Amino acid sequence: MLKDITIGQYYPVDSIIHRLDPRIKILSTFVYILSLFIVKDFTAYLYPVIFLAGVVMLSKVPPSYMLRGLKPLFLIIILTFSINIFLTKGEVIYQLGPLDVTKEGLHQAIFMGLRLILLIVGTSLLTLATSPIQLTDGIEKILDPFKKIGVPAHELAMMMTIALRFIPTLLEETDKIMKAQMARGADFESGNILNRAKSLVPLLVPLFISAFRRAEELAMAMEARCYRGGENRTRMKELSFHTRDFIASVVTMLMIGAILIDRFI
Amino acid sequence: MSILIENLTHIYNQNTPFETTALNNVNVEIGKGEFIGLIGHTGSGKSTLIQHLNGLLKPSSGKISINGFDITKKGVALKEIRQRVGLVFQYPEHQLFEETVYKDVAFGPTNLGLTEEEIDKRVKESIELVGLSFKDVKDRSPFELSGGQKRRVAIAGVVAMKPEVLILDEPTAGLDPKSRDEVLSQIKILHDKYKITIILVSHSMEDIARLVDKIFVMDHGNLVLTGVPKEVFSKSEYLESLGLGVPQITNLMKKLKKSGKDIKEDIFTVEDATQEILKLIRGK
Amino acid sequence: MKNIIEIKDLIYEYRKDGDEKIQALKGVTLNVDEGEFLVVIGHNGSGKSTMAKHINALLLPSGGKVYVKGLDTLDESKLWNIRQSAGMVFQNPDNQIVATVVEEDVAFGLENLGIPPSEIRERVKRALKAVGMYEFRKKGPHLLSGGQKQRVAIAGVIAMKPECIILDEPTAMLDPSGRKEVMDTIYRLNKEEGITIVHITHYMDEAVSADRVIVMEDGHMVLEGSPKKVFSQVKTLKQLGLDVPQVTELAYQLKKEGILIPQDILTIDEMVRYLCQS
Numbered sequence: 001m002l003k004d005i006t007i008g009q010y011y012p013v014d015s016i017i018h019r020l021d022p023r024i025k026i027l028s029t030f031v032y033i034l035s036l037f038i039v040k041d042f043t044a045y046l047y048p049v050i051f052l053a054g055v056v057m058l059s060k061v062p063p064s065y066m067l068r069g070l071k072p073l074f075l076i077i078i079l080t081f082s083i084n085i086f087l088t089k090g091e092v093i094y095q096l097g098p099l100d101v102t103k104e105g106l107h108q109a110i111f112m113g114l115r116l117i118l119l120i121v122g123t124s125l126l127t128l129a130t131s132p133i134q135l136t137d138g139i140e141k142i143l144d145p146f147k148k149i150g151v152p153a154h155e156l157a158m159m160m161t162i163a164l165r166f167i168p169t170l171l172e173e174t175d176k177i178m179k180a181q182m183a184r185g186a187d188f189e190s191g192n193i194l195n196r197a198k199s200l201v202p203l204l205v206p207l208f209i210s211a212f213r214r215a216e217e218l219a220m221a222m223e224a225r226c227y228r229g230g231e232n233r234t235r236m237k238e239l240s241f242h243t244r245d246f247i248a249s250v251v252t253m254l255m256i257g258a259i260l261i262d263r264f265i
Numbered sequence: 266m267s268i269l270i271e272n273l274t275h276i277y278n279q280n281t282p283f284e285t286t287a288l289n290n291v292n293v294e295i296g297k298g299e300f301i302g303l304i305g306h307t308g309s310g311k312s313t314l315i316q317h318l319n320g321l322l323k324p325s326s327g328k329i330s331i332n333g334f335d336i337t338k339k340g341v342a343l344k345e346i347r348q349r350v351g352l353v354f355q356y357p358e359h360q361l362f363e364e365t366v367y368k369d370v371a372f373g374p375t376n377l378g379l380t381e382e383e384i385d386k387r388v389k390e391s392i393e394l395v396g397l398s399f400k401d402v403k404d405r406s407p408f409e410l411s412g413g414q415k416r417r418v419a420i421a422g423v424v425a426m427k428p429e430v431l432i433l434d435e436p437t438a439g440l441d442p443k444s445r446d447e448v449l450s451q452i453k454i455l456h457d458k459y460k461i462t463i464i465l466v467s468h469s470m471e472d473i474a475r476l477v478d479k480i481f482v483m484d485h486g487n488l489v490l491t492g493v494p495k496e497v498f499s500k501s502e503y504l505e506s507l508g509l510g511v512p513q514i515t516n517l518m519k520k521l522k523k524s525g526k527d528i529k530e531d532i533f534t535v536e537d538a539t540q541e542i543l544k545l546i547r548g549k
Numbered sequence: 550m551k552n553i554i555e556i557k558d559l560i561y562e563y564r565k566d567g568d569e570k571i572q573a574l575k576g577v578t579l580n581v582d583e584g585e586f587l588v589v590i591g592h593n594g595s596g597k598s599t600m601a602k603h604i605n606a607l608l609l610p611s612g613g614k615v616y617v618k619g620l621d622t623l624d625e626s627k628l629w630n631i632r633q634s635a636g637m638v639f640q641n642p643d644n645q646i647v648a649t650v651v652e653e654d655v656a657f658g659l660e661n662l663g664i665p666p667s668e669i670r671e672r673v674k675r676a677l678k679a680v681g682m683y684e685f686r687k688k689g690p691h692l693l694s695g696g697q698k699q700r701v702a703i704a705g706v707i708a709m710k711p712e713c714i715i716l717d718e719p720t721a722m723l724d725p726s727g728r729k730e731v732m733d734t735i736y737r738l739n740k741e742e743g744i745t746i747v748h749i750t751h752y753m754d755e756a757v758s759a760d761r762v763i764v765m766e767d768g769h770m771v772l773e774g775s776p777k778k779v780f781s782q783v784k785t786l787k788q789l790g791l792d793v794p795q796v797t798e799l800a801y802q803l804k805k806e807g808i809l810i811p812q813d814i815l816t817i818d819e820m821v822r823y824l825c826q827s
Contacts, residue, residue: 217641224639233661234665235669439721439722442751442792517821536802543808545824
């Protein structure tokens with residue numbers, strides 16, 4: 001059950017999107033998110049939609065795989081949709097019991113729903129097509145200029161790498177401890193909220209203890225391999241810009257440019 | 266009959282591209298009070314099988330009864346199953362969570378909804394049963410005990426539920442030889458004195474040979490071989506083809522036989538081997 | 550032969566909750582030759598791990614000295630040289646892999662040493678090939694078996710070109726096939742690459758082909774010598790709660806029965822040879 005969560009997991013295929021420099025991908029994703037919030041009417045959505053569709057196609061990640069990973073988020077999308085459709089005041093076009101569906105509400109709901117879907121698909125594509133290590137490398141490099149003002153770029157990136165490394169391990173461990181406690185008659189599924197919260201103690205205590213033990217052992221193992229922070233560290237894969245990265249930046253700029261022209265001119 | 270497994274099949278991720286058959290039509294009969302050794306290399310289906318016996322996994326098809334009680338029937342309360350079958354996972358000390366040994370061992374019995382008195386009695390009993398002194402450890406934190414002691418407390422936590430069948434998944438993994446021997450001898454006492462049916466999963470053929478009445482061998486989700494140690498260990502080539510082996514001493518006896526010595530091959534313990542070789546030498 | 554590790558009267562003390570002083574090592578003296586395969590046995594709490602961590606300067610002596618390639622582990626300026634020369638592999642394969650991709654993990658130590666990228670790639674490739682994990686270089690560590698993870702950890706160490714590797718119960722959490730993978734790898738590195746090995750284990754069968762075995766108990770070294778010499782002390786080992794190989798035990802039992810049989814039989818073949826000639 002815990003293993004079904006695929007959102008944000010790297011999808012290892014070789015595509016031009018996978019090969020792009022992670023810095024370009026991260027920055028483009030930001031620009032893309034920004035563009036979603038600049039868009040103010042349906043026709044302007046055309047630009048980010050075309051952009052996203054193009055990237056999805058080039059990334060070779062099967063759309064069905066992406067959608068499956070999004071399942072857990074459907075609830076949020078539906079919630080956003082419902083809130084907008086029922087709570088926007090305006091011209092009533094349909095009545096559902098005590099709730100009014102207004103023309104403006106419908107418009108707003110579709111608009112916001114679309115924005116949310118585009119947002120989720122776009123950002124999850126970043127992690128689907130960028131290996132965690134590249135992602136953290138990219139973030140570290142992007143934050144590099146801010147080191148001078150005290151941003152611990154390397155430490156942040158290292159923390160992220162380790163977190164990503166241990167997610168599968170800890171999920172597996174959770175599953176194991178849960179089963180072990182269930183074999184001792186623990187019940188994680190029934191009862192009211194208070195009881196359920198209480199029933200998590202036998203799961204959470206061992207999980208925390210094990211996480212601390214792992215952290216301690218990992219720290220020692222890292223030290224034994226001469227780890228001493230970010231100073232004088234080299235990287236196996238140096239990031240470097242290629243023509244494709246240049247093209248990708250231009251395409252992204254064109255997209256947001258088109259939206260800006262559409263909106264303000 | 267203590268455990269009866271009929272046509273048990275388990276398929277993970279059924280109807281998806283990741284479909285894998287973890288158990289394929291397994292049929293098993295285990296008598297009351299038997300001591301069973303379950304062997305097979307990693308991924309052979311051992312874990313999947315034992316999790317079915319405890320109701321943690323539901324069969325894709327097939328039936329399991331414990332002392333005549335069908336645990337795979339619809340609507341069976343899990344409590345019913347856990348009362349009958351105790352399962353000790355690998356590294357069970359990782360499940361300890363209470364402040365004191367007493368409270369931790371009491372967790373299982375409390376979940377069964379027993380009376381205060383009964384719980385108290387069982388906690389006392391099971392801590393002593395695993396060879397620890399109740400008086401010394403009951404108020405201590407389980408986390409300050411030694412590795413071997415922690416493991417025994419964890420086993421006591423399952424024993425306190427008084428199961429009719431006790432399953433142990435590699436209970437000695439990672440222990441040093443001394444703690445290993447202690448844990449194994451406590452398990453033997455549980456079996457001999459309290460007549461509990463025991464299923465021991467182990468990679469150590471030496472331990473299996475020393476302890477069990479019967480051996481079940483699994484491979485690729487199939488139960489491929491069952492029998493008393495004598496029968497199973499006589500097929501050493503087959504076991505090796507499955508990535509398993511026989512005790513070193515058995516290999517020795519086989520080699521001696523091959524070099525023309527008049528000697529019994531079906532020997533699995535050092536004690537028996539000593540007697541057999543003495544006979545050989547003195548018989549000359 | 551040159552000593553690569555010299556331990557002189559090593560004492561290690563720590564304070565346990567408050568003031569109670571505990572001596573984990575009570576004066577250990579040990580030299581390890583270049584290219585030697587040394588096995589350390591002893592039950593939990595005997596001081597094996599504590600001693601191992603001193604060789605990598607993860608722990609520093611409370612008394613006595615530890616030298617690695619002639620470098621004093623108390624000399625802070627030599628810390629990184631020492632850690633590069635004496636690599637360390639730990640028990641739990643999960644808790645020593647840092648990165649999310651195998652080859653990135655093997656590169657970790659080299660990146661810390663500030664090696665240029667092109668050389669890192671070359672060394673990572675060689676190290677992964679040396680442990681037979683090259684075809685897994687792009688995999689996530691969580692998809693590997695325990696034995697495979699442990700081989701990746703070994704690759705991470707040998708990529709740093711150490712003269713010596715200390716393995717702290719690397720096989721304790723593995724199944725028999727994983728154990729074999731790891732042991733074969735360690736032996737190959739010792740024989741083919743000439744790397745000095747200090748291997749800590751509970752499994753006596755991993756000790757029978759070592760060059761030398763030492764037995765630790767209560768912070769002391771209590772037995773030392775060739776596997777034949779150490780394992781022939783069946784009685785002492787049993788008193789310490791340790792195992793001996795089954796054939797060695799058999800020889801011991803036969804002697805007890807009055808049979809004249811050498812006490813240093815370690816393998817099946819030796820036993821067969823002996824019984825067939827008599």
